[in-house]
Amino acid sequence: MHIMTKVTLGLGVALLIGSVILAVIGGGSTVADLAENPNGVEVWSGTAPDTYQGNFDVMGSYFVFVEDGETVDVTLVGGDVDNRFIPCEEEPNDCDWYDWAGHTYVGQIVVFTPGTWEVELNGTGGVVLTEQVVDIGGVMSIFGGMVGFCCSFCVIGLGVIFIFTLKDNKAQQGVMMVQQADGTIQPVGGMPMQQPGGASPLVGGAVHPAFATEQPTTQPLQQQTSQQGQILPPIGGQQPPNQGF
Structure with a gap:
């Protein structure tokens, strides 16, 4: 590969x-935060009519609950289209989306301008404001x-x-062959690969072209020295024997 x-x-x-x-x-x-506080964390509670002033964050959701059987009108003082109270009737989910025993969900306050805001609560009964901040x-x-x-x-x-x-192109490895003094052919650093007259050496996993055909083996020539007819010099002043002349 x-x-x-x-x-x-x-x-x-x-x-x-x-x-x-x-x-x-x-x-x-x-998910753990939502499971632990499905209706948010309480930040204020009181009895309408009343007012609440506190810090609102753009990443937070602020839910308004009222006691069962009671009604309340919520107004964000100084709000506009982007910063206002949204009744539950205008939300995609119905007013029964948040289940809290003894309380009824009436809507949420949404702000796109973080800071301190004042909320007016007109009506009767107990009111609870909760906060649910998104974990960035x-x-x-x-x-x-x-x-x-x-x-x-x-x-x-x-x-x-x-x-x-992509193909794995492996580099071909060459092997240098060296002929030893005894006629043995072996790679550098390797074991003997060929005896004289034996199998052809391998180079890169294939027979070298020079050894593709069987090469005749040559035997070393032996030189012989003939001593016939050779005249030896005199030894110790002696004359050579009579040759019959």
């Missing part, structure tokens, strides 16, 4: 696992996990394409 294919597939799998972990951690914290870290973790999850499949798909398009 080509090195680029291995790197791409490994990166895709790592991105997939990391994205799943990130989404699970972020989603787990967000959890939401970002979920979003990042979803994006990474999608990107991981793109990277893995690219790695699959590389499997069929």
